[in-house]
Amino acid sequence: xxxxxxxxxxxxxxxxxxxxxxxxxxxxxxxxxxxxxxxxxxxxxxxxxxxxxxxxxxxxxxxxxxxxxxxxxxxxxxxxxxxxxxxxxxxxxxxxxxxxxxxxxxxxxxxxxxxxxxxxxxxxxxxxxxxxxxxxxxxxxxxxxxxxxxxxxxxxxxxxxxxxxxxxxxxxxxxxxxxxxxxxxxxxxxxxxxxxxxxxxxxxxxxxxxxxxxxxxxxxxxxxxxxxxxxxxxxxxxxxxxxxxxxxxxxxxxxxxxxxxxxxxxxxxxxxxxxxxxxxxxxxxxxxxxxxxxxxxxxxxxxxxxxxxxx
Amino acid sequence: xxxxxxxxxxxxxxxxxxxxxxxxxxxxxxxxxxxxxxxxxxxxxxxxxxxxxxxxxxxxxxxxxxxxxxxxxxxxxxxxxxxxxxxxxxxxxxxxxxxxxxxxxxxxxxxxxxxxxxxxxxxxxxxxxxxxxxxxxxxxxxxxxxxxxxxxxxxxxxxxxxxxxxxxxxxxxxxxxxxxxxxxxxxxxxxxxxxxxxxxxxxxxxxxxxxxxxxxxxxxxxxxxxxxxxxxxxxxxxxxxxxxxxxxxxxxxxxxxxxxxxxxxxxxxxxxxxxxxxxxxxxxxxxxxx
Numbered sequence: 001x002x003x004x005x006x007x008x009x010x011x012x013x014x015x016x017x018x019x020x021x022x023x024x025x026x027x028x029x030x031x032x033x034x035x036x037x038x039x040x041x042x043x044x045x046x047x048x049x050x051x052x053x054x055x056x057x058x059x060x061x062x063x064x065x066x067x068x069x070x071x072x073x074x075x076x077x078x079x080x081x082x083x084x085x086x087x088x089x090x091x092x093x094x095x096x097x098x099x100x101x102x103x104x105x106x107x108x109x110x111x112x113x114x115x116x117x118x119x120x121x122x123x124x125x126x127x128x129x130x131x132x133x134x135x136x137x138x139x140x141x142x143x144x145x146x147x148x149x150x151x152x153x154x155x156x157x158x159x160x161x162x163x164x165x166x167x168x169x170x171x172x173x174x175x176x177x178x179x180x181x182x183x184x185x186x187x188x189x190x191x192x193x194x195x196x197x198x199x200x201x202x203x204x205x206x207x208x209x210x211x212x213x214x215x216x217x218x219x220x221x222x223x224x225x226x227x228x229x230x231x232x233x234x235x236x237x238x239x240x241x242x243x244x245x246x247x248x249x250x251x252x253x254x255x256x257x258x259x260x261x262x263x264x265x266x267x268x269x270x271x272x273x274x275x276x277x278x279x280x281x282x283x284x285x286x287x288x289x290x291x292x293x294x295x296x297x298x299x300x301x302x303x304x305x306x307x308x309x310x311x
Numbered sequence: 312x313x314x315x316x317x318x319x320x321x322x323x324x325x326x327x328x329x330x331x332x333x334x335x336x337x338x339x340x341x342x343x344x345x346x347x348x349x350x351x352x353x354x355x356x357x358x359x360x361x362x363x364x365x366x367x368x369x370x371x372x373x374x375x376x377x378x379x380x381x382x383x384x385x386x387x388x389x390x391x392x393x394x395x396x397x398x399x400x401x402x403x404x405x406x407x408x409x410x411x412x413x414x415x416x417x418x419x420x421x422x423x424x425x426x427x428x429x430x431x432x433x434x435x436x437x438x439x440x441x442x443x444x445x446x447x448x449x450x451x452x453x454x455x456x457x458x459x460x461x462x463x464x465x466x467x468x469x470x471x472x473x474x475x476x477x478x479x480x481x482x483x484x485x486x487x488x489x490x491x492x493x494x495x496x497x498x499x500x501x502x503x504x505x506x507x508x509x510x511x512x513x514x515x516x517x518x519x520x521x522x523x524x525x526x527x528x529x530x531x532x533x534x535x536x537x538x539x540x541x542x543x544x545x546x547x548x549x550x551x552x553x554x555x556x557x558x559x560x561x562x563x564x565x566x567x568x569x570x571x572x573x574x575x576x577x578x579x580x581x582x583x584x585x586x587x588x589x590x591x592x593x594x595x596x597x598x599x600x601x
Binding site: 013015016017019020022023024026027029030031032033034035037038041099102103105106107110111113114116117118119120121123124125126127128129131132133134135136138140141143146183187240244246247250251254255265266268269272273279282283286287289290293294296297300301304 | 328331332334335336338339342343345346348349352360361362363364365411412414415417418419421422424427430432433434435436437439440441442443444445446447448449450451452467468470471472474475478503528531532534535539551554555558559563565568569572575576579580583584587
C-alpha cells in the first residue's frame, strides 16, 4: 500500500504545478505584468506626443520622479491621503470593535438582527453608498444640514449649517468620505471581532469580572491581548484600504473637478486620464503609491505568517 | 441568599439586558438609515424630496423616478441594458475565478511542493496592489489589444483580481475535507478525476458558494476599471458606472438618482440577506485568516 502511495506521489509530482498554472498565468498577465509595465513607464516620457505617435517615448531616468517630488500638488495629495487614513482607520476600528462587543452581549434575536443590518451596509456597493451620503449631505434638501441647523448651539448646531456645502473644500469633503468609509467598513471589523470573541472561553471574562474589573479594564487586560492577532490584521488591512481609497473620494469630491481635494490615488489617476495625459508621470505616482502600500503589506504578511495562516 | 435579593438581582439583569438590546436597536437603525433614505427618496415626487423640511416617508409615493430610470432618460437606453451588462460580466468572471481558484486551492491544500509558501505570499501581496495604479498599464495594454469598450476585457481583469481572495478562502475549505476519504476512495481503485468529482467537489461545494459570493460582490461593485475601460461607450456601461454617470449628468434630480441607486443596490442586498449566514462564516474563515 505504501508503495502504491509513493508511486502515486511520484507520478503526480507535477500535479500541483499544473493545478497552479491557470491561476498563475491569469495573475501574471493581468496583475504582475502591468506592475512591471508601470515601473518601466515611470522612467519614460510617455504622454500625449507619444500617444499620437508624434514623438517616440524616451527614457528620462528619474525625470518623472524628480518632477513629482518638486510638485506641490503631489505633497498636498500625499498629505490628504495620510491625514484621511489617520481619521478613517481608527474610526472604523473603534466603531467596528464597539459594535462587535455589543453583538456579543445581545440576545440571540437582536444579535441576528443587528448583524444582518451590518451585513447590508457592508454589501452596499461603494458607488451607491457614496451617492447616498452625498444626497444626505447636499446643501439643498439634504437631511444632514437640516438636522444640524436645528440642533441647539451647545451641540454645535445653528443656522449657519443651513445650505452648508460638504463637497466644496477638502476638510468637509473628507469628513463626508470618512463617514462613507466607516459605514461601509465597520461591519467587517465587527464580525471579525465577534468571531474572535467567540473563541475566548467565557470563564476568563467571568473570573475577570469577579476580580472586580470594569468593562474598560477587561477589554484591555483580557480581550485585546487575546485578540491581538486579529486586531493587527484588521489594522493593516484598514490602512491599506483607506490609504488607497478611490471610489468614495472620487464621487464625494465630484469626479476630477477640484484639484485641491485630490488624494494620492486620485491625483495619480487624474494625471493619467485627464487631458493632456501624462502616463509617464502618472506611472511614477502609481509606483510611489504601490511602494507605500507594499511596505504596509509586508507588515500584513508578517502578521499573517505569525498567525499561522500559511500552514 | 434571600428571595428578595435574588429577585432584585434578576431585575437588575433584566434592566441591563433591555438597555443593551435598546442600544443594539439604535445601532441597527442608524446603520440602516442611509439605505432607508435612498429607498424612501426614490419614491418621492420632486416637490417632496426638494422640500426644506424632509419627511421620512413619501406622502404621495410615485413610481415616476423609477420610470425615468427604466425608460432611460439619461443615456437613452433602458435600465435593463446596463443590468444585462453587469450580470454578464459578473457571472462569467465568478464562474471563471471559482474554477481557476479551485484548482489552485487543491494544489495548495493537498500537495507539499517547492514555492508553495512563495505562491501564498505572492497572492497576499497581489491582493494589496492598488487598482488605480495598475489601471494605467492595463488601459494602455487593452487599447493596443482593442479590448477597451469591451466587456471581455473587464471579465479578464475581474477574474484576475478576484483570484487571490478566492484561492485563500477555498484553500481553507479544501483543507477541511478529511484526506482519509480521498485515500479510501483511491485505494478502492478510484482515479484522481473520480475522487475529485465524487468526494472533493460535493464536500467543497459550500465553500464554492461562499467564495462565489465574494467574487460576485467584487465584480458587481467594481468601479475603477469599468470607469476607465468603458469610458466612451455608454451602451456598454455596467451598473456602477451607470449610476455614477446618472448622478454626474442628472444635476440634482435626487429622486431619479436614488431610484437608479435603488435598482442597482437592492437586488444585491436581498441576495445577501438570503445567503448571509453562510457568508459570515466564509467572511471570517477566509478574510481574517487570510
